[in-house]
Each structure stands twice: as C-alpha cells, then as structure tokens.
Amino acid sequence: MSVQWFPGHMAKARRQIEEKLKLIDLVIELLDARIPLASRNPMIDQILKNKPRLVLLNKADLADPEVTARWVEAFAQDGLSALPIDASSGKEVAQIVPKSKERLKEKREAQLRKGINPRAMRALIVGIPNVGKSTLINRMAGRSIAATGDRPGVTKAQAWIKVGTEMELLDTPGILWPKFEDEQVGIRLAATGAIKDEILNVEDIAFHTTKYLLEHYPDMLKERYDLDELPTVEQLEEPDQVVAVMEAVGRRRGCLQAGGMVNLEKASQALLRDLRSGRLGRISFETP
Numbered sequence: 337m338s339v340q341w342f343p344g345h346m347a348k349a350r351r352q353i354e355e356k357l358k359l360i361d362l363v364i365e366l367l368d369a370r371i372p373l374a375s376r377n378p379m380i381d382q383i384l385k386n387k388p389r390l391v392l393l394n395k396a397d398l399a400d401p402e403v404t405a406r407w408v409e410a411f412a413q414d415g416l417s418a419l420p421i422d423a424s425s426g427k428e429v430a431q432i433v434p435k436s437k438e439r440l441k442e443k444r445e446a447q448l449r450k451g452i453n454p455r456a457m458r459a460l461i462v463g464i465p466n467v468g469k470s471t472l473i474n475r476m477a478g479r480s481i482a483a484t485g486d487r488p489g490v491t492k493a494q495a496w497i498k499v500g501t502e503m504e505l506l507d508t509p510g511i512l513w514p515k516f517e518d519e520q521v522g523i524r525l526a527a528t529g530a531i532k533d534e535i536l537n538v539e540d541i542a543f544h545t546t547k548y549l550l551e552h553y554p555d556m557l558k559e560r561y562d563l564d565e566l567p568t569v570e571q572l573e574e575p576d577q578v579v580a581v582m583e584a585v586g587r588r589r590g591c592l593q594a595g596g597m598v599n600l601e602k603a604s605q606a607l608l609r610d611l612r613s614g615r616l617g618r619i620s621f622e623t624p
C-alpha cells in the first residue's frame with residue numbers, strides 16, 4: 337500500500353471524493369470479492385450519502401464462487417446491486433454499463449418524460465488501494481490510462497473517459513482507506529495483498545492464513561503441496577501444529593536453509609505468493 341493512512345490523509349481522501357461526487361451520477365464501489373468486509377471503507381455510507389451506487393466484487397477469479405454468490409444475495413438484501421467481475425481478464429466488465437443503466441433507470445425515465453434526452457451516465461470508481469481500480473479503468477477505457485489516483489500536491493484537470501456511448505468515467509479513481517478495526521481484518525487485508533507484507537510480519541500473516549486454510553480449505557492445501565496428513569480441528573489450536581504444516585509447505589517448495597532446516601520466512605512468502613496468484617485455488621476469507 338503506497339499510502340499510510342493517518343487521520344489527515346483520511347480527511348483529505350474524503351474531501352477529494354466529495355468534490356468528485358458533485359460531477360457524477362453514479363459511484364462504482366470496488367471491493368475485493370475475497371474480503372468484501374475488510375476491503376470496504378468503514379465510512380462509505382456517510383461519504384457517498386444517497387448517491388446511486390453499483391458494487392463490484394473484483395478479483396472474483398480468486399474468490400470461492402459459492403461464497404461470492406452468497407455475497408451478491410447479501411448485498412441485494414441491503415438494497416445494493418453487486419456484480420462479481422475480474423478486471424484483469426475483463427470477465428463481466430461488459431455488464432457494468434447495463435447494470436449502471438438499470439440502477440439509474442428511474443432518473444433517466446423521469447428525464448425522458450420531461451422531454452430531456454439523458455446524457456451519458458457519469459461515474460466515479462472508488463476503492464481501497466490495490467483493489468484493482470486502475471486495472472478496471474484501463475479495461476473500461478480499452479487502453480492504458482496513465483493516471484493512478486490522486487497524488488498529494490499534484491493537481492490535474494479531471495478527464496472523462498468514454499465507455500461506449502452511454503457512460504463517461506472519471507479518469508482518477510477515489511482512493512479510500514480500508515477497515516483497520518482488529519488484527520483479523522489486518523491479516524485478511526495482508527493475506528490478499530491489499531496491504532504490504534512489511535506492515536505486518538510475513539510469518540504471522542502466513543501462520544494465520546495457514547490456520548484459516550486448514551479450517552476452511554484443507555483439501556486445497558493438501559493437493560497443492562502434496563501433504564499426507566493434516567492436523568485435526570482440535571489440533572489446530574496448538575500453534576506448533578500449524579507451524580508444522582508451514583514447514584511441510586516450505587519443504588515442498590524448496591525453502592531450505594543451511595543444515596536442511598526449513599526457512600520459515602521463505603516458506604511464508606511462497607505460500608502467500610501461491611495464494612495471491614490463485615495457484616492454491618479459489619479462496620474467500622469472509623462469508624456473509
């Protein structure tokens with residue numbers, strides 16, 4: 337994460353988004369499909385007020401599809417339309433314009449009744465760092481847009497990117513801070529790569545991640561690293577048991593140090609790399 341969030345930064349980020357809200361019809365709120373809670377800004381409702389909103393669950397290619405489907409239902413129950421997408425491959429990105437139109441249907445119909453021809457919908461993408469905002473903007477623009485968010489001290493004119501004939505997108509996304517409420521949330525953000533490993537200890541992140549995987553996705557671990565036996569649910573309460581699995585992973589991945597001992601730091605990095613690249617399988621860290 338390039339930005340360390342302090343109260344001053346948060347206030348500035350909020351102000352910048354509030355300024356942009358005046359220019360747009362719709363907010364596209366980008367969340368990480370694997371962690372829709374931890375990747376959601378805690379003040380989002382206060383910041384966006386009643387601006388029409390479309391929620392996108394990005395990186396759906398890395399998330400457990402069954403869990404993602406449950407999230408879509410949960411958002412619908414909250415009155416929010418949520419669409420799982422994969423900005424890097426472009427999967428479902430073509431649905432963004434029709435879904436946005438649906439979201440703004442009433443306003444557009446009212447305009448038509450008054451004889452006003454609605455102009456292209458204007459939208460702003462918002463989300464925490466690393467959630468895929470730039471990737472999505474480039475994907476929707478169909479080309480590479482250099483700008484990646486607001487930089488302190490750099491003012492630049494707002495530019496609109498045409499997405500077909502029906503939508504215009506602000507070229508600079510709104511950058512929001514994630515939740516930081518407790519350690520578990522921090523670990524989920526770190527496990528998915530939303531915050532840099534330097535902020536939390538990599539072995540700690542890998543430890544909690546391994547424990548989570550043993551609880552929720554044991555077969556994926558077993559298969560990927562060709563492990564014979566995994567600890568039982570009760571044994572997971574003993575930290576040594578979890579560390580033993582990390583060591584087994586390290587051995588499989590060739591993370592050894594002098595004397596043939598497993599280098600736990602390297603093993604942790606290897607495990608997290610496998611997880612973040614999807615090589616372990618499709619994994620969600622939060623359920624509705």
Ligand code: G4P
Nearest residue numbers: 394395396397421422423424464465466467468469470471
């Ligand atoms: P940001 O503007 O919100 O900060 O995020 P950005 O687009 O820079 O994306 C952050 C990382 O997430 C990038 O990987 C990007 O490729 C990846 N990403 C974005 N959308 C998706 C998606 O739908 N699925 C998957 N699997 N990954 C996605 P990176 O490792 O930082 O860079 P690179 O691998 O693209 O070089």
